[in-house]
Amino acid sequence: MSSKTADTQAKNFVGKKELWMFSLGGLGQGMIYAMMSSYISDYYVNILHLPLMFVLLLMLLARVWDAINDPLMGIIVDRHETKWGKLKPYILFAAAPVTILTILMYVSPNMSITGLMIFSAVVYVLWGMCYTMADVPFWSFPNVITPNPDERSHVVSFSKIWNSVGSALPEIFFFAFGMILPKLIDSSNPEQYNKNLYRIISVTVVVIGMALYINSYFHIKERAVPPPTKKVEGEPSTLSRIFHCKPLILVIIMGILSSGRYMVQAAAIHVARYAFYIPTGKYKGVDLASLSYADRVAAIDASVGLVKTVFQICAIVGMFGATLL
Template identity: 50%
Template sequence: MENENTLQSTDFTTEAPKSGGTPQPGLSQKKYIGKREFIMYAVAAGGQGMIYAVMSSYISDFYVNVMRLPLVFVLLLMLLARIWDAVNDPMMGMIADKFTTPLGKMKAYVLFTAIPIGVLTFFMFYVPEGFNQTELMIYAAFIYVFWGMTYTVSDVPFWTMPNIMTPNPKERANTISFARTVNGVGTAIPLALFMVLSWIPSLNAEGDIEAEKTKYMILVLVAATLGIALFITSFFFTKERVTLPPKPKRKKGEHGALYRIFHCKPLMIVVLMGVLSSGRYMMQAAAIHVARYAFYIGPSLEGLTGEALNEAYAGSIGTVSTLFQICSAIGMFGSMLVMPLLYKKFNYKQIVIVSCLGGFVASIISTVFGTLSIYFDNLQWMVYMLIPFIIVQCIPLGALNVTAYAMIGDSLDYLEWKTGFRDNALGSACQSFVNKLGNALATTFIIVMYIIINLDPSQSMASDAIKRVTDLTKDQRFGMFALVSIVPGISLILTAIPVFFYDITGARKEKVLSELHERRAAQGINFEA
């Protein structure tokens, strides 16, 4: 019997298959996930988003401009540690697929790791008193790497859960879409809090490192405490239903899980799509750097000294950061909210390609307006012309965040249909791998840009002051601005190329689902509602 508390999710329009029978009603219509479970999984995703946003959006700024670590060290740490962290994802996926704990197959990992992640997040933004630069480097490296490994243990199983909460691909897509949307809302909470803190004079004396430390401490305490409290609820309010019978022990010479994953063409296209789209992460990760070093928005600086001058610079940083974060939020959340409606009329392939092309065009226009604002003093007002185009640039940020997970689910259906194996956690780990590698590449390029434009905040450590935007040349300022304009645009146009070869759409997708349903029924596999 269908669960009386089942959420009536949006039905998707599908094409009738050209061959292979008609879609099976039992597969396409039955709902498994109740309203409370649907909502609470998304709430937990929002909590996780808060935690990850603090790290991904602000850790590079904290290390470079507050902790004052050497640029080359930060570059190597961001790149190598995050690549190592990304490599851990497939390993964690294989572990989660192979073992089942007494508390569940996937959700138990959230219970075990939530509190350690919160504690490590706090220490990531804590500067120990009395440490010299070498000791700070060792401290930062240890906490950063340990945080990443601990986060992986919960992240991979958590985003695998929709694949085992329901066998219904449409219900799964709705669950992922809503959860990713709320996850995006969660990422906005630390950004909004940072904006509010930027308006408090005592926390924004430009050049005061202690004020910056205090601001980050407040930010991380709120985000970590609230985020973990929400994240851990997924253990208590979700149910694991899709548990296929274990396969016989692998025979000698038989291909293993990694071989199956790497030879699953649709899945590898999704992975390549994610790697190429890594530039989109700069819209959030680089915003604070652009606010510090690309634009000045505020009153004339002529005649200003002391506290008045500091307040003018601090106000500009807050204004520019707020401008970019609000535009990012509108573009990202707006696209996430309309995804379920778009899925009714268009397939995943069409949505990804069109959003990437639109983002690329918007980035070109943004680059033009931003360049004019930087190089011509009488055109500084043109920074406000960026607003609609930054919003359009951020549409792929939301569209890809949601659609990639849905494409992973379809790829796992294809994998099971093709091989008889369904490596849920390992498949989902591929997307986690892509997300972390993308963040690694984005953050690394931010540090590379500092080196390219010859800007090293650690060189001013003796003065205990942060370098100001008006101290930079126009070329240096443009270099910083490029991080949120032309660089993400190039990334998006490259992303669209492999997606043209993704073919789990229309009649082929229906054929896979129909035959997969028939095979499960013949094997006597039924999933509990």
């Protein structure tokens, strides 16, 4: 290794402001992803009353498509570079479609069940594709933000912590809004109230989250950009390389085996709704059976928000501990 290369790898390039702006961008992205992954199944099943089997199949098939879509996005990013940069432009390219589709996810158009199923499936799959455009380049950015491998590791671990914090914020919003909104909007019709609750929180989350995500674009720099790769005649294809790279195969297997954690995340709200009840606020010490239907729904929703928040805080503490290790 030349002395110049050694000096480069020992030097720190990322200032505190840039590190924080990138991490807050990760926090915003975590908010938006959690708004989808933690609540969309509850919204589809309990609010839109879509068939449970349809929701399960939709999410399964979308994950299968993600397994194809994510590597394709990686190949596109790897082989192309724009005049605005290699990775940064995708932050802006993805912002509008992810914002619109996240809000559309929690829209309840006046349609038949079949129409709602088609509408929900199209929006859900398109959201996944657009989110990939936001996700893959963003979390590849630490590779180009600094040529220093130690500093790169610090950027990844620090930003992932804040990404996990962002994942908890929608739960906190649900808990807080569940206490406040019944005083501000009509809650006599629980179904319509819950539709409004989801709509208000989704807009709040996407506005705050996307503002933080877009803001990172203006504060981060690409410093170690590799040249675009071009296929050489006779060179093995990307797919062929995957199946001949044992470390990568092990990483893929590990990802498949650990995918159960996403099932836990998606199931948490259902566990919170049906397995636990913790009275909060004015409902402390009050028997659910003595409440009106509207108050009972409000009390259960407040409990769901609290239990889900506790689950998420535990997950953050666990991830923080793992990061320290």
